[in-house]
Amino acid sequence: MKMIKTDSLGVTTSLIGFGAMRLPQTSDNAADIDAEKTQAMVDAAIAGGVNYFDTAYVYHGGKSEEILRTTLTSKYKREDYYLADKLSVFASKSADEMKAMFGVQLERCGADYFDFYLLHSVGRERYEQQKAFGAFDYMKKLKDSGKVRHIGFSFHDKADMLEFTLDNHPEFEFVQLQLNYLDWDRMGAKDIYRVARERGLPIIVMEPVKGGALAKLPDAAAKLSGGLADRGGQAAFALRFTASLEGVMTVLSGMSSIEQVTGNINTFSDFKKFTDGDTKLVSRVLEELRKISLIQCTSCGYCLDGCPAKIDIPKLFAIYNDWKNGGALFPAQIAYAGFDVKADSCVSCGACAKVCPQSIDIPAELAKLHEAIPNFDLIPPEVKENLAAKQA
Numbered sequence: 280m281k282m283i284k285t286d287s288l289g290v291t292t293s294l295i296g297f298g299a300m301r302l303p304q305t306s307d308n309a310a311d312i313d314a315e316k317t318q319a320m321v322d323a324a325i326a327g328g329v330n331y332f333d334t335a336y337v338y339h340g341g342k343s344e345e346i347l348r349t350t351l352t353s354k355y356k357r358e359d360y361y362l363a364d365k366l367s368v369f370a371s372k373s374a375d376e377m378k379a380m381f382g383v384q385l386e387r388c389g390a391d392y393f394d395f396y397l398l399h400s401v402g403r404e405r406y407e408q409q410k411a412f413g414a415f416d417y418m419k420k421l422k423d424s425g426k427v428r429h430i431g432f433s434f435h436d437k438a439d440m441l442e443f444t445l446d447n448h449p450e451f452e453f454v455q456l457q458l459n460y461l462d463w464d465r466m467g468a469k470d471i472y473r474v475a476r477e478r479g480l481p482i483i484v485m486e487p488v489k490g491g492a493l494a495k496l497p498d499a500a501a502k503l504s505g506g507l508a509d510r511g512g513q514a515a516f517a518l519r520f521t522a523s524l525e526g527v528m529t530v531l532s533g534m535s536s537i538e539q540v541t542g543n544i545n546t547f548s549d550f551k552k553f554t555d556g557d558t559k560l561v562s563r564v565l566e567e568l569r570k571i572s573l574i575q576c577t578s579c580g581y582c583l584d585g586c587p588a589k590i591d592i593p594k595l596f597a598i599y600n601d602w603k604n605g606g607a608l609f610p611a612q613i614a615y616a617g618f619d620v621k622a623d624s625c626v627s628c629g630a631c632a633k634v635c636p637q638s639i640d641i642p643a644e645l646a647k648l649h650e651a652i653p654n655f656d657l658i659p660p661e662v663k664e665n666l667a668a669k670q671a
């Protein structure tokens with residue numbers, strides 16, 4: 280396993296980290312985590328040398344932390360791995376509620392302390408609430424108490440906001456940034472990386488595969504190189520891009536299956552830095568991705584709670600993206616027909632777009648989707664039969 284020593288924190292972390300936000304489920308309900316599969320994944324990760332595990336108060340409706348208690352902290356020696364958790368201020372209604380979160384997290388995780396504790400999702404939209412609740416001082420207090428070894432924050436915004444945050448809060452020891460080759464130029468990932476490097480801060484990478492989108496490349500991109508022929512190769516390529524950047528201490532992969540765990544271990548056990556040839560290949564892959572203009576959703580689910588219409592936004596976007604990404608329209612129509620609440624239930628209140636870390640204009644994309652995937656129920660039966668025959 281490729282290990283990275285970070286002197287400023289006095290830690291040595293595996294370059295690939297285990298993200299516990301997309302664990303296997305037994306139903307559509309995010310809280311129904313498949314415990315058996317998760318145990319096998321954690322065991323394989325530990326055996327393969329992964330020593331960084333990341334969770335958050337809100338992941339899987341709170342069950343991500345709990346499953347790490349049963350699969351990790353109750354089974355392995357505490358000093359054999361690093362545990363990272365996050366203060367999800369946006370999930371609390373008051374400063375007291377926010378402070379109560381920490382004790383719950385320790386209990387859920389079955390831990391006495393966290394090695395890394397992050398203020399969750401700093402950016403313009405969240406900053407005022409974080410400040411009003413005293414979250415920045417609270418983070419410092421937690422560190423002083425010894426229950427948190429290192430404090431940092433995960434960040435979703437542009438470079439100027441990162442500079443502002445770091446200018447005003449020099450107490451943070453590391454940052455967690457969304458870096459991947461799709462966002463590098465288009466979403467300003469290159470700029471936030473530059474700011475973190477200028478400040479000498481160790482970097483934890485999130486969304487290196489852009490919520491899985493970079494492991495589902497269109498056929499034209501997959502044909503560019505043998506290494507991109509399948510999802511495993513595509514994921515490895517995306518992970519190697521960010522893992523090759525200087526200053527990165529670990530790259531979080533939100534693992535969902537044992538195959539992904541073993542694939543990641545293989546990639547990082549025999550880690551090959553990005554080459555000039557790989558960089559040229561990125562440009563060609565991006566050309567292909569630009570042609571299909573996918574919705575840049577990473578399925579984080581942050582938009583769901585505040586939607587008065589109860590639209591399952593990430594699932595609808597996934598249907599659209601699968602269709603655009605080389606799928607057929609007919610299955611997309613069938614899938615869309617199965618939703619009780621469709622995209623046209625959107626009342627354009629904008630609550631979702633405010634909290635979307637990917638800055639997606641969600642109401643506009645929903646309107647586009649509703650128009651692009653014609654209502655299956657309105658299709659005449661003979662046309663449906665025809666389409667079904669073609670599909671078969």
Ligand code: SF4
Nearest residue numbers: 586625626628629631
């Ligand atoms: S804009 Fe539409 S999708 Fe977004 S929260 Fe409001 S109703 Fe829901």
Ligand code: SF4
Nearest residue numbers: 576577579580582635
């Ligand atoms: S639309 Fe935005 S907030 Fe909602 S799941 Fe996708 S990335 Fe997350």
